[in-house]
Structure formats: C-alpha cells, structure tokens
Amino acid sequence: MTSPNYQQKSAKDYAYFEVKELIIKGELPPEEAIIEEKLATLLEISRTPLREALQRLEWEGLVSRRKNGRLEVASISTSELRELFKIRSALEGIIVVHATKKATNEDLEKLEDCVQMINLLSGSDRVDDILQYGKAFHNILYEISDLETSVRILRQLNDHIDRYRRLVPFEKTKSQKPIQSDHDLILKIMREKDLDKVASVMEEHIMKSAEIAITAVTKYESGISKRND
Amino acid sequence: MTSPNYQQKSAKDYAYFEVKELIIKGELPPEEAIIEEKLATLLEISRTPLREALQRLEWEGLVSRRKNGRLEVASISTSELRELFKIRSALEGIIVVHATKKATNEDLEKLEDCVQMINLLSGSDRVDDILQYGKAFHNILYEISDLETSVRILRQLNDHIDRYRRLVPFEKTKSQKPIQSDHDLILKIMREKDLDKVASVMEEHIMKSAEIAITAVTKYESGISKRND
DNA sequence: TTAAGTATTATTGTATACAATTATACGTTA
DNA sequence: TAACGTATAATTGTATACAATAATACTTAA
Structure with a gap:
C-alpha cells in the first residue's frame, strides 16, 4: 500500500496516508521531531485522528518514540x-x-x-x-x-x-x-x-x-x- | 510480551495489555462485538486511550473491523x-x-x-x-x-x-x-x-x-x- | 560568568462534548 | 403478515478543553 490510496473517508486514514507519504518521500527526514499540534494544523484536522495515525506509523516503525514520549521520524541504519x-x-x-x-x-x-x-x-x-x-x-x-x-x-x-x-x-x-x-x-x-x-x-x-x-x-x-x- | 507487563503508566498501555489479555485468555471470545463505551467503562478509563489501544490490537490482528467500522474480537481459523x-x-x-x-x-x-x-x-x-x-x-x-x-x-x-x-x-x-x-x-x-x-x-x-x-x-x-x- | 533553582511555556495525555453514521424499533400500508 | 419507511437509539468519529508532564527561559546567588 505504498501507492496512495485515495478512497479515504476518515480523517484518521487521510492523516495516515499523508504522513506516511511525507516520511517515505523524505519530506519529513529521519529523526525530525513530530509535534502533534503543528502536524494537525498542517493537515487541517484535529489531534485525535492524527494521534491514531501516528500510533499506527509508530507500530509500523516509520515513527519512533523517544524515552520522554515525544515522537520523531524513525532513523535509518x-x-x-x-x-x-x-x-x-x-x-x-x-x-x-x-x-x-x-x-x-x-x-x-x-x-x-x-x-x-x-x-x-x-x-x-x-x-x-x-x-x-x-x-x-x-x-x-x-x-x-x-x-x-x-x-x-x-x-x-x-x-x-x-x-x-x-x-x-x-x-x-x-x-x-x-x-x-x-x-x-x-x-x-x-x-x-x-x-x-x-x-x-x-x-x-x-x-x-x-x-x-x-x-x-x-x-x-x-x-x-x-x-x- | 504475552506475560503481563505491569510498569504501565499510561491509560493507553494499561488498556492495551488488559484487552490483549482478555482476548488471549478467551474471556473476550472470537467474533465478540467490542463496544468502546462499555469496554472503557469496564476498564474505568475514557474512550480516547482505549481507542488507541484497540487500534494497536487491530493492527496486530487480535481485533478486526467489520465493513461498517465496528470492531470485534478476531476470528480464528x-x-x-x-x-x-x-x-x-x-x-x-x-x-x-x-x-x-x-x-x-x-x-x-x-x-x-x-x-x-x-x-x-x-x-x-x-x-x-x-x-x-x-x-x-x-x-x-x-x-x-x-x-x-x-x-x-x-x-x-x-x-x-x-x-x-x-x-x-x-x-x-x-x-x-x-x-x-x-x-x-x-x-x-x-x-x-x-x-x-x-x-x-x-x-x-x-x-x-x-x-x-x-x-x-x-x-x-x-x-x-x-x-x- | 556559572550553577541552581524557579517560573513560564510547549507538548503530550486524557476526558468530555458533540457530530456523523449506523443499527434498531415501530408503525403504516399494501 | 410482509415490506417499506421513518423515528429513535446506539455507536463511532472528531474536535476541543483541560490536566499532567517535560522543556525552556529567566533570575538570582556565589
């Protein structure tokens, strides 16, 4: 599902595909801090569905969580x-x-x-x-x-x-x-x-x-x- | 991480481990409908962290989503x-x-x-x-x-x-x-x-x-x- | 000037309220 | 009675408000 899947109805799915694309394309580079409020504003949705999308990306390993709970784009190695x-x-x-x-x-x-x-x-x-x-x-x-x-x-x-x-x-x-x-x-x-x-x-x-x-x-x-x- | 991991600080993690255990132990049997409100009340937390836990379980395949967006405990085969x-x-x-x-x-x-x-x-x-x-x-x-x-x-x-x-x-x-x-x-x-x-x-x-x-x-x-x- | 401590701000975590959607119950008509 | 449509209730989706926590900036003492 790398290719954009645009029958997204929900804000959550929209956020998921959008953020994933930003990360895969490198527009959000490795180790860049992710601030929920700012990303939500950028995508013009609220934090709630964005958080759900980010959690999914975290589980998939494209986003990682620092010890203090803050998120960043996963590093590469x-x-x-x-x-x-x-x-x-x-x-x-x-x-x-x-x-x-x-x-x-x-x-x-x-x-x-x-x-x-x-x-x-x-x-x-x-x-x-x-x-x-x-x-x-x-x-x-x-x-x-x-x-x-x-x-x-x-x-x-x-x-x-x-x-x-x-x-x-x-x-x-x-x-x-x-x-x-x-x-x-x-x-x-x-x-x-x-x-x-x-x-x-x-x-x-x-x-x-x-x-x-x-x-x-x-x-x-x-x-x-x-x-x- | 099947064994209970009890340094959970967040409601989200608590919900995740708790619901996962309920499913693995069969107390929530396959194909049982999951109603967020009821589960949240049972766990004495709000729907927000519960939803995040459920999404993670969905991604892990222990919970699945019906075509209408409602959740159920995953079936087995x-x-x-x-x-x-x-x-x-x-x-x-x-x-x-x-x-x-x-x-x-x-x-x-x-x-x-x-x-x-x-x-x-x-x-x-x-x-x-x-x-x-x-x-x-x-x-x-x-x-x-x-x-x-x-x-x-x-x-x-x-x-x-x-x-x-x-x-x-x-x-x-x-x-x-x-x-x-x-x-x-x-x-x-x-x-x-x-x-x-x-x-x-x-x-x-x-x-x-x-x-x-x-x-x-x-x-x-x-x-x-x-x-x- | 530096270090420590405190106030302030930024950010995340959670609860709640409301909107949108889906399911259910009920009554009406054929 | 069966089928349809409508009203009602149940449930999920989203936004927002507030609480908890972590980061930063600032002040003061040595």
Missing part, C-alpha cells in the same frame, strides 16, 4: 536495512511457494506480461519503469498467494525499503540487470512447479537486491555520520 | 494458524542463525539451563512447566539475536498462537516429547556453529509443533462449524 531484507527474503520465499501452488494460467499470463516488459526495457535508461514492473511482479505474487498476514508484513517492509531508496538513491547500474532477469527465471520455475527451487531462487533474488541497497546506505552512513557526536 | 506457524518458522530460523553467531558462553549457559529443566521435567505430567521452559529457550534466542524487527513480529505471532492454545488446548501427549528434545539438539548445533543446519533444524522444530496445533484446531473447527450458516 544499515543494520536495520539488512534485517528488513532478510525478513523480506524469507517471506517472499513463502509467498512464491504458495503462489506457485495456486497460480492459474491467467495468473501466469499476468506475470509473463511483467517479465516481457522488463525484458523489453532492459538495457534502456528507463530504470524507474523497470523497477515498477519488478514491483508489479511481486505484487501479483502477493495476491495469488492469498497469505494475508505475510502480505501485510511484506507491504510494511517494502514501505520501509522504499524510504531507504528515496533517501539514498540506490545504484542504477548494470548490476541490476541480472537481478531483473531473475523474474524470468522465477516464472519459469513456477511453471515447472518446483517448489523448493522457486523458494531458494526467490530468496537469492531478494538478497541480491539487498546487496545493492546495503552498499548504498553504507556509503551514505559513512558520509553523514558523526553528526550526533 | 486453521488456515490462519498454519500461516502464523509458517512465518514463525522462517523468522525463528533467521533468529537462531544470528543468535548462534553472537552467543557468548554465558548465553549458551542460560540456554543449557532451559534444556536441562526440560529434560528433567520430561516424562513428568508438568506439561505447562515444560512449555514455559520451551518458551524461555526461544525468548533467550530472541534476545541474543538482537534482531529488533524480527523479534517484534515474532512476539506478535506468539501472542496469536497463545490465543489458539487457550481456545483450543493443544494435545499434551507424548507426541510433544520429541519436539521438546529438539531444544537439546539445537543447542548442540549452536555450539558447533553450523549455521545452515541450525536454521533447518529450528524450522523443522517449529513446523512439528505446528502440526499438533493445526490438528487440534481442525478438530475444533469441524466441531463448532456450521454455526454461521
């Missing part, structure tokens, strides 16, 4: 990012196994469409589009799998990872090419219904993209660290 | 339980690998104590005690691993599983004995620092206990189903 990818890798493995079991021909067609678009764009400079189709591929798997809890956790993890991606633009180099072509391979294995193999290839696929991300954030951290000394 | 154990298995695998890497001799001693207590009690009828030491074993691993996000998700999963355990008392038969002795084996492999093996043995360990739980809930479901027809 290489070790956290590494952990996020580890969990994601395990869950994507579970998901793809279930998706493989349940996939209809129609489902496989949809995945095929994504793969073809990725292959088509591969080599071009439309890296953001490639990224989008990659995400779409995974989202289709989520839906096929029908694993509610896993998908919920995964979407949350992906929100976090997206924030890292914005704050520290990951390398957009040829090193991503073999990663993108993994989708091709995964779909092939899904068709063969090889459950063990599809899980391990998926897990490796995720950990490969983790490497790029972690490298980028490590550079970033060494660049800006010592700020709080 | 075999398929959900199966998924809970799958995720738990993957995360316990990640955790035990990290714990194995980081464990000090002192840490291993603490684990050894649990294992010895389990072995000592094994064969006796003190099944609840055995269960407690089993939980303690895993909790120690969580702390050693120092993987904040994974542990947070795991504790949440365990709360859910505990609720199932209360609602549908799992079999307390000799079938659990080999599962309990897994702890012994896991500790041995940790000492050998065999990371691949420790992960797979842990995953199997969890999935074995899953079998017992799922069997129990399946019976339970077939017993009470058709209620909503």
